[in-house]
Amino acid sequence: MADPYKPRAPFAPWDRRTLPGIFDVEESARRVGNYKWTEMKLFEALGGWVATVPELDVKMRLGTHCYKHAWHAELWHKRLPELREMNPERLTAPANDAMVRFIEAMTEPEGPELTIEKLVGVYRVLIPRFIAAYTYHLNGTSEITDAPTIRSLKFILQDEFDDWRDGEMILQSLIETPEEAARAAAHMQKLEAIMIEAGGIAGIGTLGSL
Amino acid sequence: MRKFFPVEDLARDSRFSKITIADRMADQRTALAVNVNANGNGDADGPSKRTNNMRLTPSRRDASDGARGLMHGIFVGEIQALEGAGRTCWDFETGTEAPFALKLDMARQCWDEARHVEISVKLSDWMGSEIGQYAENTVLFEAACSSDPVLRLAGVNRALEGLAIDVFTTMKEFGDLAGDQYLEFCEDWMLADEVTHVKMGSDWLRKITENDPERRKKALEFQNVVDKLFSYGGTRSDSQESPIGLARRFRELAGFTDDEVEVIAEVSMQALNERKVAVGQIREAKRLADQSAHK
Numbered sequence: 005m006a007d008p009y010k011p012r013a014p015f016a017p018w019d020r021r022t023l024p025g026i027f028d029v030e031e032s033a034r035r036v037g038n039y040k041w042t043e044m045k046l047f048e049a050l051g052g053w054v055a056t057v058p059e060l061d062v063k064m065r066l067g068t069h070c071y072k073h074a075w076h077a078e079l080w081h082k083r084l085p086e087l088r089e090m091n092p093e094r095l096t097a098p099a100n101d102a103m104v105r106f107i108e109a110m111t112e113p114e115g116p117e118l119t120i121e122k123l124v125g126v127y128r129v130l131i132p133r134f135i136a137a138y139t140y141h142l143n144g145t146s147e148i149t150d151a152p153t154i155r156s157l158k159f160i161l162q163d164e165f166d167d168w169r170d171g172e173m174i175l176q177s178l179i180e181t182p183e184e185a186a187r188a189a190a191h192m193q194k195l196e197a198i199m200i201e202a203g204g205i206a207g208i209g210t211l212g213s214l
Numbered sequence: 215m216r217k218f219f220p221v222e223d224l225a226r227d228s229r230f231s232k233i234t235i236a237d238r239m240a241d242q243r244t245a246l247a248v249n250v251n252a253n254g255n256g257d258a259d260g261p262s263k264r265t266n267n268m269r270l271t272p273s274r275r276d277a278s279d280g281a282r283g284l285m286h287g288i289f290v291g292e293i294q295a296l297e298g299a300g301r302t303c304w305d306f307e308t309g310t311e312a313p314f315a316l317k318l319d320m321a322r323q324c325w326d327e328a329r330h331v332e333i334s335v336k337l338s339d340w341m342g343s344e345i346g347q348y349a350e351n352t353v354l355f356e357a358a359c360s361s362d363p364v365l366r367l368a369g370v371n372r373a374l375e376g377l378a379i380d381v382f383t384t385m386k387e388f389g390d391l392a393g394d395q396y397l398e399f400c401e402d403w404m405l406a407d408e409v410t411h412v413k414m415g416s417d418w419l420r421k422i423t424e425n426d427p428e429r430r431k432k433a434l435e436f437q438n439v440v441d442k443l444f445s446y447g448g449t450r451s452d453s454q455e456s457p458i459g460l461a462r463r464f465r466e467l468a469g470f471t472d473d474e475v476e477v478i479a480e481v482s483m484q485a486l487n488e489r490k491v492a493v494g495q496i497r498e499a500k501r502l503a504d505q506s507a508h509k
Contacts (some may be wrong), residue, residue, distance in 0.1 A: 018279070044308060047317075048304045048308075050303075051302070051303030051324055052215050052219075052301060052305070052320060053300070053304075053356075054324065055300060056225050058226055058227045059227065060293075060345075063225075063293065063297075064296075064328040064477060066300070067296045067300060067325060068325050070300060070320050071324055071325035072325075074322070075321075077314075077318070078318050087274075113215070151459030177421030180340065206259065
């Protein structure tokens, strides 16, 4: 057995984590507040839509995904006080007015014949934006000082990838004609236009600047 | 998407046929085989001379069909419970109308109910029935339409999910007696979730109305109405004449006090007796109609 008193390096040779990150505490908290607000809007909408979709498999998926996004909102809610925001409601806010309009447009479809539009908004526009914003945060934040956020981001990203795949597969099974493909594309274009104006879930600069 | 979704707009595929509780009660084939005399007094004097023990057990001649029908009722009930919990996530503003943590609980319930729908589909298949084989009574969702989230919790989580505890306990026992481990296993798991949901309702009801006795009173009155409605004219009670028993132990685990369980027991017995009178009146009217037709 090795000598237990022999000095060892605090960071093992395979531990390549570095200290610097691109977000200070304030910026990290602002982003987390935007994430929480958007996850809340998403889980509320998914819950509300359950009663409006006639397809049984879609109903069950929406119910399942509703909870996952609620759990993400809860993780962010708990992270905010750890980022010096003792009143989590203060930072639970949309990134900008365009983000509010995006959510309004995404949650507008209600009729039972509009399942494609409902799913396109979530799985082809919003969740890919979540994946992008979370990945940027994960790659940019300090691997040492912001480890709790990284842990949450990894759990949440796993959910987002799983849900995106579920939603995309359901959409592919629902879109059977060129007309339905056109409907999906038109709705996606409408929502993307608003999302571009918003700049992403954390506003302009969600993915940094090139 | 609107806030507050009307029950008649619940979206279903072509296999489902929706009915109201009035339709169900007016259906003379409704399988509450209570024994009543012509005056509806509850004597064992019905035309079929049926036994007084109507609890759903494998020894009943109609056990297979009864269990299949009940399973389908559970299946559509789970769909509506999922829809109701989902609507509570959407219908109320976070903070001003419903606490964030309450909505998180409702989202969790959505996931649980979605799993219950999955389990019910698999179980129905196992038991030999098909989706849409029986009509869907939408009264459960109606109880989830209140504009006060506390009333929804009282009506859905405490009354309806409480009924689910009774139903799952009966079905679990049925599976045990019939040697159907698959059924018993599934009911056991769903029962665990339902106890959690009832407890959520009990906890939130007490918390939100802590300083608002009038609101608590209204919520408990609403729960009472739903409890009676969901006793389905005596389908659930302590009496062996009811196919479904009152699961007292699991109700205690879910946060019901002894007094509250007693109230539900009384309401259920009252519903059973009212149903007996109603069935007696229907039979008497039919007898008189037959008599005059033969004159």
